[in-house]
Amino acid sequence: MSTVNVSATMRYEIHEPTSFAFSITAARTPHQVVSDEEIVITPEVEMSVVPYGADTHQLLRFDADPGQLDISYRASVTLDGEDADPTDLDEVDFGNIPAEVMPYLNPSRYCESDKLGNFATRLFGDLDRGHGRVQAITDWVETNLLYEPGVTDGSSGTTDVLLQRAGVCRDFAHVSISLCRALGIPARYVSGYGVGVEPQDFHGFFEAYLGDDWYLFDPTGMSAINRLARIGFGRDAADAPFATFVGYADLLDKTVSVELDGEVDDEPDATSTA
Known part of the structure; x- marks a missing residue:
């Protein structure tokens, strides 16, 4: 068993009203437990997280107006295969x-x-x-x-x-x-x-x-x-793209961090x- 702390940030410049669907949230499976999860979007938008595929995976969906958009995701994921x-x-x-x-x-x-x-x-x-x-x-x-x-x-x-x-x-x-x-x-x-x-x-x-x-x-x-x-x-x-959108937006910056936390069994x- 091991626990990994994951985070991702993205910054977009939106040029016209745009609809987004992000696949960045950790899946829920019998062998993967997600905790301490947080999604922050600036400026604030009305968002939804909906299951898709085998219902273990999720899409983060929202609409955004022109301007700069910042998305931040973090979670702890316990892996027990x-x-x-x-x-x-x-x-x-x-x-x-x-x-x-x-x-x-x-x-x-x-x-x-x-x-x-x-x-x-x-x-x-x-x-x-x-x-x-x-x-x-x-x-x-x-x-x-x-x-x-x-x-x-x-x-x-x-x-x-x-x-x-x-x-x-x-x-x-x-x-x-x-x-x-x-x-x-x-x-x-x-x-x-x-x-x-x-x-x-x-x-x-x-x-x-x-x-x-x-x-x-x-x-x-x-x-x-x-x-x-x-x-x-x-x-x-x-x-399985991390981002899909309909509209006009440019990705300005993206960072991903994954760090091991807690005890790890032999591989x-x-x-x-x-």
Whole structure:
């Protein structure tokens, strides 16, 4: 068990009336308890925090008038994942994959798994099925991609990242997800906060469906699995942006802080966060 203190601040210059939806609040799951949460918006607006997706994730929504807007979020998140022996976590045969998990086998905007079947099979096809194969994918991505901010943008998909062998956390996650799906392993993108991320920002990692649950992996290698706090998930980063708005506004500044607080057990081999 561990507790992380998270905070995020953003400053916008709004040029016309704008409607915002932010995905920055920590998710409520059976393995993640949120406390001491505070949201401050200046100037004051009428806001709502509403569940979406699997009802464990939340959207902060409000409308704002032209001018400067400051948003501040902070919370303490206690993480209590279920440890699992990796040797017990097998891949699920296609015919037994639950219907709600099936979408995470398909290619998506940033995860072009349909183009990587031969590539994934050459690299990982001979490995034993299960947690070990997903970990091998994760390790390969960490070893073969350079973490380099600024070399990718909102249009960069998995094939782009593999060609230049560089990117940021979301790109590492997208490549890992694509390789998993190409091998028939359901995988999904997770946005969140991570202790040790450098430079610190909203973090992107992924989950693979093994046995009968979802298990976390961080292909950047920056954060221990039991020091990752989830915000939301989706097929890829397009489903889990930290901010969406309709109107005209410029992001002037953004800061994210994640600090460890309280006692930490030894890092588990895998952590259930379903």
